[in-house]
Amino acid sequence: MHEWQEEVLAEVRAGSRISDRDIVDKVRRAVLMQRLPPGTRLPEVTLGEVFGVSRSVVRKALTRLASEHVVDQRPNQVARVRAPSIEETRETFAARRLVEGEVASLLAGRLDAASRDRLAAEARGEIEAHGRGDEPARIEHSLAIHHLLAELSPNRVLGAMLTDLILRTSIVIALYKWANLASCFLEGDHTTLLAALEQGDAEVAREGIRHHLESLEALLDLSPREASIDLKAILGRSREQA
Amino acid sequence: MHEWQEEVLAEVRAGSRISDRDIVDKVRRAVLMQRLPPGTRLPEVTLGEVFGVSRSVVRKALTRLASEHVVDQRPNQVARVRAPSIEETRETFAARRLVEGEVASLLAGRLDAASRDRLAAEARGEIEAHGRGDEPARIEHSLAIHHLLAELSPNRVLGAMLTDLILRTSIVIALYKWANLASCFLEGDHTTLLAALEQGDAEVAREGIRHHLESLEALLDLSPREASIDLKAILGRSREQA
DNA sequence: GACATGAATCCTGTATACAATGAATGGGTT
DNA sequence: AACCCATTCATTGTATACAGGATTCATGTC
Numbered sequence: 001m002h003e004w005q006e007e008v009l010a011e012v013r014a015g016s017r018i019s020d021r022d023i024v025d026k027v028r029r030a031v032l033m034q035r036l037p038p039g040t041r042l043p044e045v046t047l048g049e050v051f052g053v054s055r056s057v058v059r060k061a062l063t064r065l066a067s068e069h070v071v072d073q074r075p076n077q078v079a080r081v082r083a084p085s086i087e088e089t090r091e092t093f094a095a096r097r098l099v100e101g102e103v104a105s106l107l108a109g110r111l112d113a114a115s116r117d118r119l120a121a122e123a124r125g126e127i128e129a130h131g132r133g134d135e136p137a138r139i140e141h142s143l144a145i146h147h148l149l150a151e152l153s154p155n156r157v158l159g160a161m162l163t164d165l166i167l168r169t170s171i172v173i174a175l176y177k178w179a180n181l182a183s184c185f186l187e188g189d190h191t192t193l194l195a196a197l198e199q200g201d202a203e204v205a206r207e208g209i210r211h212h213l214e215s216l217e218a219l220l221d222l223s224p225r226e227a228s229i230d231l232k233a234i235l236g237r238s239r240e241q242a
Numbered sequence: 243m244h245e246w247q248e249e250v251l252a253e254v255r256a257g258s259r260i261s262d263r264d265i266v267d268k269v270r271r272a273v274l275m276q277r278l279p280p281g282t283r284l285p286e287v288t289l290g291e292v293f294g295v296s297r298s299v300v301r302k303a304l305t306r307l308a309s310e311h312v313v314d315q316r317p318n319q320v321a322r323v324r325a326p327s328i329e330e331t332r333e334t335f336a337a338r339r340l341v342e343g344e345v346a347s348l349l350a351g352r353l354d355a356a357s358r359d360r361l362a363a364e365a366r367g368e369i370e371a372h373g374r375g376d377e378p379a380r381i382e383h384s385l386a387i388h389h390l391l392a393e394l395s396p397n398r399v400l401g402a403m404l405t406d407l408i409l410r411t412s413i414v415i416a417l418y419k420w421a422n423l424a425s426c427f428l429e430g431d432h433t434t435l436l437a438a439l440e441q442g443d444a445e446v447a448r449e450g451i452r453h454h455l456e457s458l459e460a461l462l463d464l465s466p467r468e469a470s471i472d473l474k475a476i477l478g479r480s481r482e483q484a
Numbered sequence: 485g486a487c488a489t490g491a492a493t494c495c496t497g498t499a500t501a502c503a504a505t506g507a508a509t510g511g512g513t514t
Numbered sequence: 515a516a517c518c519c520a521t522t523c524a525t526t527g528t529a530t531a532c533a534g535g536a537t538t539c540a541t542g543t544c
Binding site: 044079 | 494496497
């Protein structure tokens with residue numbers, strides 16, 4: 001039993017009934033918040049002790065996390081937090097541009113009043129949070145906007161794919177964000193995007209999304225030298241992160 | 243213990259070591275071949291007896307099949323073979339057109355000689371199989387072409403998404419294919435597609451795929467009256483298919 | 485000191501037992 | 515006959531035990 005588990009996941013112990021879904025949510029969130037860095041070992045018994053359940057439940061949770069590309073699960077080996085390579089990061093962004101662009105184009109001019117209000121509220125919330133320097137809250141609002149787009153997608157299949165891609169890009173954003181860059185906030189991007197959606201021009205909306213995501217990707221440090229991160233994660237022997 | 247299991251899955255029993263992957267493969271294939279119709283109950287113990295393993299292994303297999311959208315797994319209920327609705331079928335095709343079109347566009351003019359040969363061989367095999375009326379073999383070759391595209395995709399993330407979409411569309415093709423229509427063979431489509439890929443024009447390749455998939459979808463019977471299939475599957479009380 | 489070898493340990497893979505939930509069944513009432 | 519309720523059965527959810535593979539560490543050899 002090492003140290004990270006207590007600090008990161010202790011809060012959950014208070015919860016009454018823990019199911020595999022809870023574990024998935026908590027771990028996913030911890031990875032997203034970089035409290036569980038890539039390469040972190042996730043042994044089944046340890047996780048079970050932390051959450052107060054047996055390995056059966058943990059195993060199911062880990063399998064689902066693996067299918068979400070959050071952890072790496074190889075036969076006879078400890079599950080570890082995944083460390084997507086630079087190449088995969090680029091490919092994930094490209095896939096998301098394609099899918100989210102299409103979703104935006106399908107959604108253009110089709111938003112009902114309620115959805116528009118929810119989106120606008122999140123956009124305002126993001127700006128506010130950024131204004132008062134509350135980065136976690138800002139990320140929360142930004143993610144909410146994109147998740148809302150996925151949820152509202154008229155094509156549910158594409159919507160589900162987008163949900164997955166948003167998660168994966170969020171993880172790599174946390175991973176490859178410039179260390180000195182506090183925020184990945186693109187002033188006004190979301191606002192103009194929503195305007196395009198209301199306007200109803202599918203191609204403008206699609207391009208709006210593509211541009212937004214390209215700018216986001218450009219904020220990351222994907223230079224080849226960072227490839228060492230992968231090596232460290234793969235070769236890393238220490239039980240903590242490299 | 244009912245009857246379908248013996249006939250459909252008995253062949254596996256001879257195999258030496260059965261892992262969850264084997265079960266996933268076998269069940270997926272059986273669903274694809276319509277030997278396990280939508281709504282079929284897949285109880286864990288029964289499956290375990292058929293394959294000669296315990297519920298632990300079966301459970302893992304079912305979870306993976308659920309994440310592949312092959313079976314429906316609801317809490318405290320028997321897993322059943324999924325019956326995608328008409329609406330979902332349309333959405334799946336739309337998603338596949340988007341993704342496979344992009345993959346084709348990325349692949350245009352980038353095929354190395356070996357890949358070209360493999361694709362051409364499958365295309366020839368499909369035509370031959372169709373010539374001698376061997377529909378299962380024809381489907382096999384046709385699927386191989388598309389799976390090869392997914393595998394060759396320069397963008398691996400899109401490739402994996404495409405693999406999933408090919409499976410899902412194949413299942414609904416089997417489901418909604420005109421009863422009297424023996425084949426979903428579109429003469430020459432694959433050949434001209436490969437020509438476009440070699441030619442190297444990304445947009446021609448993309449449109450080739452989109453047109454091919456639209457034609458395929460048009461061959462299906464997606465008229466609203468068929469919605470009864472879903473009801474039967476959902477309400478079906480009999481242990482066999484509705 | 486570097487490297488190979490072996491044992492001890494950790495961890496996962498699988499099977500099984502028990503608890504809990506949901507569906508099917510049957511009897512009784514209107 | 516139709517409906518309601520309690521009981522029974524089928525099936526999943528969870529915990530645990532044991533076996534096997536992987537990793538780690540200590541020992542011995544070059």
